[in-house]
Amino acid sequence: MTPDGHGAPHAGWADVPYAIAAFVRKTFVIAELEARKLRHDPTELFMRAVQPTLWLLVFGQVFGKYRWHGEGSYLDFLAPGILAQSVLFIAIFYGITIIWERDLGLVHKMLVTPTPRSALVLGKALSAGVRAISQVVLIFIISLIVGVHINWNPLHLLAIVLIVVLGAACFSTFSLVIACLVKTRERFMGIGQLMTMPLFFASNAIYPIEIMPNWLKVVARVNPLTYQVDALRGLMVVGGVSHYSIALDLGMLLGITTVFVLLGSRLYRNVVG
Amino acid sequence: MPIIETTALTRRFADVLAVDDFNISVDEGEVFGLLGPNGAGKTTVIKMLVTLLVPTSGEAAVAGWSIRRGAAAVRRNVGYVPQMLSADGQLSGYENLLIFAKLYDIPRRERRQRINEALTFMGLGDVANSLVRTYSGGMIRRLEIAQSMLHHPRVLFLDEPTVGLDPSARRAVWERIAELQERLGMTIFLTTHMMEEADSLCRRVAIMHRGRVAALDTPAALKASLDREGATLDDVFIHYAGDSLAAVGGGSYRDTRRARRTARRLG
Numbered sequence: 001m002t003p004d005g006h007g008a009p010h011a012g013w014a015d016v017p018y019a020i021a022a023f024v025r026k027t028f029v030i031a032e033l034e035a036r037k038l039r040h041d042p043t044e045l046f047m048r049a050v051q052p053t054l055w056l057l058v059f060g061q062v063f064g065k066y067r068w069h070g071e072g073s074y075l076d077f078l079a080p081g082i083l084a085q086s087v088l089f090i091a092i093f094y095g096i097t098i099i100w101e102r103d104l105g106l107v108h109k110m111l112v113t114p115t116p117r118s119a120l121v122l123g124k125a126l127s128a129g130v131r132a133i134s135q136v137v138l139i140f141i142i143s144l145i146v147g148v149h150i151n152w153n154p155l156h157l158l159a160i161v162l163i164v165v166l167g168a169a170c171f172s173t174f175s176l177v178i179a180c181l182v183k184t185r186e187r188f189m190g191i192g193q194l195m196t197m198p199l200f201f202a203s204n205a206i207y208p209i210e211i212m213p214n215w216l217k218v219v220a221r222v223n224p225l226t227y228q229v230d231a232l233r234g235l236m237v238v239g240g241v242s243h244y245s246i247a248l249d250l251g252m253l254l255g256i257t258t259v260f261v262l263l264g265s266r267l268y269r270n271v272v273g
Numbered sequence: 274m275p276i277i278e279t280t281a282l283t284r285r286f287a288d289v290l291a292v293d294d295f296n297i298s299v300d301e302g303e304v305f306g307l308l309g310p311n312g313a314g315k316t317t318v319i320k321m322l323v324t325l326l327v328p329t330s331g332e333a334a335v336a337g338w339s340i341r342r343g344a345a346a347v348r349r350n351v352g353y354v355p356q357m358l359s360a361d362g363q364l365s366g367y368e369n370l371l372i373f374a375k376l377y378d379i380p381r382r383e384r385r386q387r388i389n390e391a392l393t394f395m396g397l398g399d400v401a402n403s404l405v406r407t408y409s410g411g412m413i414r415r416l417e418i419a420q421s422m423l424h425h426p427r428v429l430f431l432d433e434p435t436v437g438l439d440p441s442a443r444r445a446v447w448e449r450i451a452e453l454q455e456r457l458g459m460t461i462f463l464t465t466h467m468m469e470e471a472d473s474l475c476r477r478v479a480i481m482h483r484g485r486v487a488a489l490d491t492p493a494a495l496k497a498s499l500d501r502e503g504a505t506l507d508d509v510f511i512h513y514a515g516d517s518l519a520a521v522g523g524g525s526y527r528d529t530r531r532a533r534r535t536a537r538r539l540g
Contacts, residue, residue, distance in 0.1 A: 022378075029375040036372075037363040040404060105357030109421070112323045112353040113376040114345060272325055 019116075026115045030123020035130055045134045052086040052135070056142050059206075070208060072149070072239060079148045080232035080240070081205030083139045087132045087164050088199060088225055091171035093192050094128045095179030102271045103185075111269060121173060121264040125257070128172035129165030136164055149238040156235045159246070163235070166253045167228040173260035180267035204243075205229050227252040274337065276301040276428055276460050277322065281331035284317050291317040293484035294331070299462060299477075301427070304454050306471040307464045309481035310514050315464040316356060318481070319432050322462070323353045336427045349377075352421030356432040356464075360416050362406035366397055369405060370420055377424035391419040395449055411442025415449060422453065429453065431463040435470060447474055468506040478506075480513045487513040 038045070056079065064074030101107045110120060143150055175192070182188050200206075202216055203225040209217055220226050231249035234242025242249065277299035284292040292314040299305045307315050320326040322335055324344040333340045336350035360369050370388040379387055392398050395415040405413060414434060422429060434450065435443040451474060453459050465471055471478045472492050479489040488495060488509070495509045 026376065029372060032375075033361070033364070033372045036368055037361070040363055040365075103357070105355040105359035106361060108320075108325060108355040108357070109353060109359040109417075110376075111325055112348055112351065113373065114348045114378070115376050269325070272320075 026119035027123045031126040034127030055082045076237045079143045080236045084229040086135045087167045091128045091168045094172035095175030117268045118265040125169035128168040132168035163231045170257040176264045279333040283330045285329045302458045303476045304461045306475035306478040313481040314484040350427045352426035352429040354417045367401040395419040428460045482514040
């Protein structure tokens with residue numbers, strides 16, 4: 001077997017920079033694919049507007065009048081939580097797209113191209129991030145209307161985008177891992193429903209962790225959503241405080257996402273088996 | 274040197290032996306057909322050859338590379354059109370090709386030209402910017418073939434390329450396949466259970482039955498081997514794979530559901 005000029009398998013340390021460059025390039029191609037689809041049909045993004053609007057407009061307005069002991073208004077407390085929640089909801093069902101694409105045959109064809117599995121997974125994660133950015137715009141608008149005291153510091157806005165993309169990447173790769181394991185739409189939807197509410201309620205999104213019973217505090221502290229909310233709380237509103245520090249939040253999200261990307265890359269081919 | 278060579282290729286799924294000691298050798302530049310009833314193991318063979326599935330035992334080399342140890346190199350040298358729908362309906366035809374051109378590392382300055390060439394070759398130049406979900410079944414198939422030939426692979430794998438197509442769409446696909454082979458000298462490996470397709474396209478065919486090669490030769494030689502006046506490839510098929518009604522695991526519910534779904538989407 002001799003190399004024939006059609007591309008030899010890459011091995012050895014000299015190829016590492018090449019492999020990294022290819023990985024980054026391919027990741028963006030996958031993200032571009034998803035972004036192009038979204039451009040052709042953005043209706044999904046508008047549908048996503050309904051739920052956070054209800055939370056802020058109805059739940060936030062009413063609950064805020066009922067015994068809120070925290071600092072600032074309840075809406076100031078709630079808005080970052082709802083942003084994180086809508087990112088979660090966008091990302092957590094993202095895995096179903098791979099089951100859908102598997103049923104069609106798209107995944108098969110993709111897996112036969114010379115694309116690293118990890119790039120396929122991270123590309124998907126990034127495109128979930130793109131969808132999530134649309135939620136930032138939306139929730140800022142609603143927040144403005146209901147009178148949340150938004151911090152307009154451009155650095156903060158930039159950091160919010162970063163945290164949101166990272167949060168979406170984290171939950172979408174988690175979802176992808178689940179999809180690769182359960183393999184069918186029906187089972188995935190069942191498990192998706194099962195996970196969403198606990199992730200949301202066992203976090204600091206709509207109430208502070210301090211008022212939780214001890215067992216729930218433990219759950220909340222291993223829940224990645226908590227760290228996303230915490231970072232957003234420090235960035236989004238005037239006088240907002242991040243409980244754990246933004247560096248720790250960022251580190252947690254990055255670490256968990258990396259684990260899911262690695263897991264997803266290992267499992268990705270399972271889905272066609 | 275043959276461009277595809279399998280030696281005792283075997284794949285087991287739980288209690289079903291899908292591919293069992295499968296041995297073939299395909300020459301560079303030929304159109305090779307793998308025939309067999311549903312559930313004979315044709316798709317499993319293709320999936321192993323394009324590195325989607327790892328064999329349980331045995332070995333195969335594609336374009337000189339082992340499918341086990343040289344999977345990355347195999348992927349650079351093959352194109353693959355799965356049986357199911359594999360073009361993205363939410364993108365235009367051009368975009369579908371653009372994404373693949375990028376995934377196959379076709380240099381930026383060549384992309385546009387290669388894409389337009391492939392689209393014209395497949396007779397899709399006029400609809401390049403329409404969304405694929407508005408295409409007919411035959412157009413989608415031709416787009417999928419365009420997608421997998423963009424990087425000029427040495428072997429093109431087509432899994433049931435004309436399933437669910439009406440006769441005229443089918444004929445258009447056949448013409449394109451034959452021309453790909455003639456013009457570019459591409460090796461084409463296709464599976465089918467349509468005898469007419471194998472007869473008109475393939476230089477040699479292997480008839481697969483219960484995971485094994487039951488017969489392998491040119492269509493003419495296979496017909497002659499029956500020693501019967503006016504024998505067709507249909508007769509050959511029935512002769513070698515005829516007891517498939519009793520076959521264990523032949524055409525599972527899942528396969529059937531998929532095939533029907535594909536047929537419906539393409540139809």
